[in-house]
Amino acid sequence: MTTLTTLLPAALDASGTTTTGEAILFWVLAPIMVVGALGLLFARKAVHAALGVIVVMISLAFMYVAQDAVFLGIVQVVVYTGAIMMLFLFVLMLVGVDSSDSLTETLAGQRVVGIVAGLGLAVVLAGVIGRATYGAPVGLQDANAETNPVGLAKIVFGQHAFALEIVGALLVTAALGALVLTHRERLTPKRDQRQRADARVAALADGVVLTPLPAPGVYARHNAMDVPALGPDGRPLEASVPRVIRVRGQEADAREYAARIDRVLAGGWAADSEPPPQASEPLSGDEPATAALDAATSQTGQNGPAAAPDQSTEADR
Amino acid sequence: MSTLATSLTGAVLAGALPASEPVGAIPATGAASGALWLILLPAISAALLLVLGRRADRWGHLLGVLAPAASFVVAAAIALQLLSAPADQRVQDVDLGSWISAGALDLHAGLRVDTLSVTFVLLVTFVGSLIHVYSIAYMAHDVNRRRFFAYLNLFVASMLVLVLGDSYLLLFFGWEGVGLASYLLIGFWNHEVDARPGHDGDHTVSGVNALENAVAAKKAFVANRVGDLGMLVAMGLLFANVGALDFGSVNAAATGGHLSQGLLTAIGLMLLLAATGKSAQFPLQSWLGDAMAGPTPVSALIHAATMVTAGVYLIVRSQAIFDAAPNARLVVVIIGAITLLYGAVVGCAKDDIKKALAASTMSQIGYMILAAGLGPIGYALAIMHLVSHGFFKAGMFLGAGSVMHGMNDSTDMRRFGGLGKHMKITYATFAAGWLAILGIPPLSGFFTKDPIIEAAFVVQDGQVWRAWVFGLVTLLGAAITSFYMSRLFFMTFEGKERWEDDVHPHESPKLMTAPMIVLAVGSVALGGILASGSRFTQWLAPVTGSHEHGEPVLPALVITIVTLVLVIAAAVLAWQRYARQPVPTTAPAASWLVQAAREDLKQDAVNDGLLVIPGTYATRALVFMDGAVVDGAVTGIARGTVAVGDAARRPQTGFVRQYASTMLLGLVALVVIVLAVQS
């Protein structure tokens, strides 16, 4: 980036009119940006759409710099691509994929309306731009005489100091708001360590293992997370495989290993040399796995109060 | 004057009286100060009988008779006191304390004990007591006899309030009270026949549907309401312009000349409207015939002797106003003249004995109204005829009741005939009343009706045509009266017996005949006693004043003789047609005039056509307007709101993308419009 910020202003004409370099930059970046933006419309997966938007935003940063807005270009990279889009990606990961990613339209006529409105907007904006008169670009040579950030700072902390204060308040409020919105009330009394320990001991009768679960993958040939550990009796322990792998159906087949052990015990272990097959094929779509994951998370009891809204949602439909 | 003095009527008109003005009131002394008991006695009795209910059934009628009788005793004492007092002490006031104090209206309730009110009190309590006695026997088989007596007492109390009140408002209070009592009594038999056990043919609601009785009561009530409106307007005008409603202030204002002629005329006409309602005068006469649906004693007391004369009382009581408003007086006379002919014509065609008597009552009150409208010359004459009419008409109604009693409650005169042989006392008393109303000397009708005819012939306000018109109308009325009363009498008591086989006419019990005899004596003698020596005119002079008046356009003697000749000729004609010749048992076909008269000269049709049907349609139109326009607007607004809401709800799909689409499309549209406008 630093090279860009030093190189690009050199491509600019002092009077604010575009140079050939800038034109090349524009004509390279503009199609990329449009394609990236269109990814927002046509990408089936939200992550792809987000990547497209990131491309657009980085390209925008280039354009800002090309237009003598050096400070904004940096801020664009830091704030948008560095913070906002990362936040988007975080939330995407948190929320996961669901049917709303599908491109099939469920509202009657919404697609037509959306296309008409979008195209109409484009046409109308084109009409406005075409009809406006701009005059010769003045350029920011004078305004940026003391470098761009200093010029901006003089305006922001001068003319717009009050607005800046307000925006600061807005940011604090937004942070607090996000906290409040995502906060969940504790519905049951908090249990201390002693109580949790007592509960685990008490659960022994139900077959819960008191000790930490055995680590997976203790076979010499298959030291991997998806391979179950062997118990003292030589049998594989399914519980040793991490839960997420089990839920996704990516664990190795415990029965296969059990059968192999039987063969070893029967004396035929040399005959077997091929790797154990996966327990199941990787799924074509993510939906069932996600659903299973969802079910698993709800079974952990974290969403006790959410059960009721779920039911009401079903009823509403 | 000298001609009049020689008239056979005993110089009622002439009177050597000096002209005198009405005297002012003084605080009551002696018996007069107890005038409140006149009202309280029957009022308490009525309250007791109504409150105690069936517990008073056994002795209720006795209490009911005692109350008006006791009132009569008090009234007699007061009358004696007034008789012995000098003329300037014959108007006394009993103050009952502050009644209504509201803003500018500060009204004391008080009783006006003077010769006029005492005359009415005597008539009401005396005739009322007799009719109460009669009712004991007449209503003997009615399980609701106690209630009947309670209503009768209520009527007596209300009537006494009416005549004793010292203000128009208190008068109006009694006015409404008698209206209520009249309503209750006309509709007394408003229940189904079989709801009254223990009836063996006596005094059932034979031939008259209970529903019709209730309708008749309602009709009387509604017709009276129209008159009451006049009373209310008159009171409003008085209060607005005089600031008081008591007779003393109103009379002072009317004679003081502060009130404009138009205002006095308006008040007079409004009072006349009230009088036509209560006294069944044209054009509010229609209810009286139907009011005969009530028990016969009611017809005798309320709808012949007393209540229906309240209109006459009102006009005489308001004489100061009418004296000052000649135009209003002329209308009074015209109304009286129309009604007396109207009633007489209707009376000729009726076959129902009670309805014929009711028509007669209407006609006779027409005479009184006419006399009252003649002004100072006629006030005393009107009241005098009222008193004697109260006696003979009540007597005849009681006689009719006696006949009905003996004839299974039939009222159809075409089914009577020859009853004189079977009911001798009834025959004799009825004959007295008949001759009295005909005006045959020396019975009372002669002394009271003949002066009215003479007075009608006197030139008023210098307008000779009025003397001739009204004089001839009263003369003609007298002749027709003679015809229809004779027709009634002959059809009932003479000629062939036309009743059906299962009817066994018989004389009524003594409790019924005794009051008839007393009233018959009154019918015979009262007129002469009152008229001789201008006694009654002098008696009333403190209230009505006494005035010089002009001469009749014909000599009084000539008028009297002509009247008598016409009356006797009409009676003979009636005798020819209804005693000598056989009377068909069903009404024969007749000329259009008779047909119309049988239907009360189409009064109901006229009322229906002019008022009821337009009113019904107006109501329907209003209901339609209310439904279509008012409700339509209201519900239309509501429906429109609902429709707008429905329409506005359509886009509320809950899908945020559709909302966004709407916003974006709106934005595009706005920009397009801006572009279009700018280009």
Add this chain to the structure above:
Amino acid sequence: MSVTNYVVLAALLFSIGASAVLLRRNAIIVFMGVELMLNATNLALVTFARIHGNLVGQVLAFFVMVVAAAEVVVGLAIIVSIYRTRRSASVDDANLLKDVREPA
């Protein structure tokens, strides 16, 4: 090359962002559409600043960025919150404000 090209590009990006808001159901993609629209305006603002020769346009773009950052924080918090209760990130599933009766 004319400076106007930047403005045209901004308009194009803006329209694409708006269409994404209308056409995509995933709340996060919709939100990214909004961000794209904001960025498109920023590009236009920067270009205008250059045309007019003063920095106010850039200052405005700067404020837009700050506010957008705040907006993203709150918006994503809302999305996460909704996802927790409704198990869905589809904007069509969050339609409780709809009229109770189905539109005819």
